[in-house]
Amino acid sequence: MGDSPPVGSDHVGGGVHRAPNGCEDRAVASEKVDxxxxxxxxxxxxxxxxxxxxxxxxxxxxxxxxxxxxxxxxTWATTSRALVPGRAQSVAEMLYEFVATTLRNAAGQEGMKFFPLVFSLFSFVLFANLFGMVPYFFTVTSHIIVTFALAMVVILTVVGYGIWRHGLHFFGLFVPHGVPMALIPLVTAIEVISFLSRPISLSVRLFANMLAGHITLKVFAGFVFSLGALGGIGVVGSLLPLAMTIALTALEFLVAFLQAYVFTVLTCMYLNDAVHPGH
Amino acid sequence: MAQTPTTHAEVGHGGGEAHAGGFPPFDSSTFASQLLWLAITFVALLWVVSKVILPRIGGILEARSDRIARDLAEAQRLKAETDAALAAYEQSLAAARARAQAIATETRAALNADMDAKRAAAEASLGARLAEAENRIGEIKARALGEVGSIAIETAEALVSALTSVSASRDEVAGAVGTAMAK
Structure with a gap:
């Protein structure tokens, strides 16, 4: 393996990752499907x-x-400030109305003070997810540290605002009403654990969906190339993963919207705890 | 050249490790930069959203709902106005109808009275003329009957003188005629 010309492998493998290395044989072979x-x-x-x-x-x-x-x-969609909205303005208004309705339904009128935050989160996740659908574009939300940071923004807002607004009553969140005394330690422990797992589930859900979707897409798209390279029957066979790739692309667009939606809805529900900590 | 494979193996080893343990999303060496740039961009987004985007869209929506509310109020006002005008029209129509009714009744009564009076007058004058005519007929009849005696006397005188050569006196003839007529 050391005999293979380093320049050649570097040249070919360069696009894969920054490791023109010992694994280059494998890297070259599987270059297209990494x-x-x-x-x-x-x-x-x-x-x-x-x-x-x-x-x-x-x-x-x-x-x-x-x-x-x-x-x-x-800003472009709202430049005309039309009374009867055009297409772009309708979309902008829909995003606004969607976030406003979700937040108001989940957290009530008092929750509306988080409107800028929730709108920023929703639009950031949505646009980042959709950007990821463009070939050769990087998907910001496919990195756990990014989604975790966004989730922590939500959780820290909930905790910070909850304590500032309700003081120690905020921790009543962990002690549901109408539970027998004997069960309170157990239930409280469960509530605390479920609260602490929120940032993890919130961030991992988004991260894992984007990661898995993009990997699946890449793998199936890779099959098209590997099969097509065989020639003859392989070309015919490559139609199958090609169809799969097309279907998956549609699915990934759905997931891009859905995950932004889920992130927003859960954010609104968690913010409700900050505003109304009583169960 | 003997060195090269070793170097490559080493680099390869390091790279292989980076690949195995360096699943990019879990590569903690990139976390700091990602967090920093996420913070910068997200704070910028938060600022733009709260200062520009939301006020803009919110303003548009508010202007629209204001406009709709205003138009609805205007429509309500116009409808009330229409209703009032319609009621006034109905009212004046009813009043006019009642007045027409009154005028008709009044006119009919007046005409009836007038007609009755005229008829009465006509009947009265007719009655008067009838009575006058009857009077005249009576007079004529009486006069005619009065003249019958003298005619009879003249006729009888003429007959007597024609049949007999005796000339009777007028008084005798009259007496005889009178006796005969009295029978």
Whole structure:
């Protein structure tokens, strides 16, 4: 394996990951179907502060693009401020109405003070998910640290606002009413655990959905190439994974919307606990 | 050249490890930068959303609901106005109808009275003329009957003188005629 020309392998394997290495034979063979390459973080502008690597990466680039896209879309769609909305304005209004209705239904009128936060979360996740559907684009939400940070924003808001607004009553959240005294320690323990698992479930759900969806897409798309490369019957056979890839693409668009929706709905429900901690 | 494979093996080993343990989403060396840029971009988004996007869309929606409310109120007002106008029209129509009725009744009564009076007058004048005519007939009859005696006397005188050569006096003839007529 050491005999294989390093320059050649470097050249071919360069697109896969930054490891022109010992595994290159395998890497070259499976280059086209390495489904993890799309999640690799690539430094665009290296920044190092102290020991910390704060480089501007492809992930950061797509975060910036996401925010820019939301801003541009929302302002462009509402430039005419039409009484009877056009298509783009309708979409912008629908997003607004959707988040407002969800939040008001879940957390009541008092919950509306979190409207900017929930709208930002929803639009960020939605646009990031949809950006991920563009070929060669990086999916910001396919990294656990990003989704976990977003989930922590929600949970810390719930805890912070709950304690600020209700003081110690906030912890009544963990002690449901109408439970027999003997069961209270057990029920409270369960409630605490379920509360602590919220950021994890909230972040892992989004992360895992985006990750798994993109890997599946890549794997099936890879089958198209590997089968097609065989020629003859392989080309015919490659039609099957091709159809699958097309179907999965549609499914992934659905998932992109659905996960943004689920994230928002759960956020609203958790915020309700901050506003009305009584069960 | 003997060195190269070793170097490669080493790098390869490191790279292989990075690949095995370095499933990109779990590569903690990228966490700091991702968190920093997420914080920067998300705070920027939060600012844009709360300062620009939501006020804009909210303003549009509010303007629309205001407009709809205003239009509805205007429609309500116009409808009330229409209803009032309609009621006034109905009322004046009923009043006019009642007045027409009154005028008709009044006119009919007046005409009837007038007619009755005229008829009475006509009947009265007719009665008077009838009575006058009857009177005249009576007079004529009486006069005619009065003249019958003298005619009879003249006829009788003429007959007597024609049949007999005796000329009777007028008084005798009259007396005889009178006796005969009295029978």
């Amino acid at each position: 489904p993890l390459h799309q999640f690799a973080i690539v430094k665009i502008l290296p920044i190092k502060v102290g020991g910390l690597d704060l480089s501007f990466t492809n992930s950061a680039l797509f975060m910036v693009l996401t925010v820019a896209a939301i801003t541009l879309f929302a």
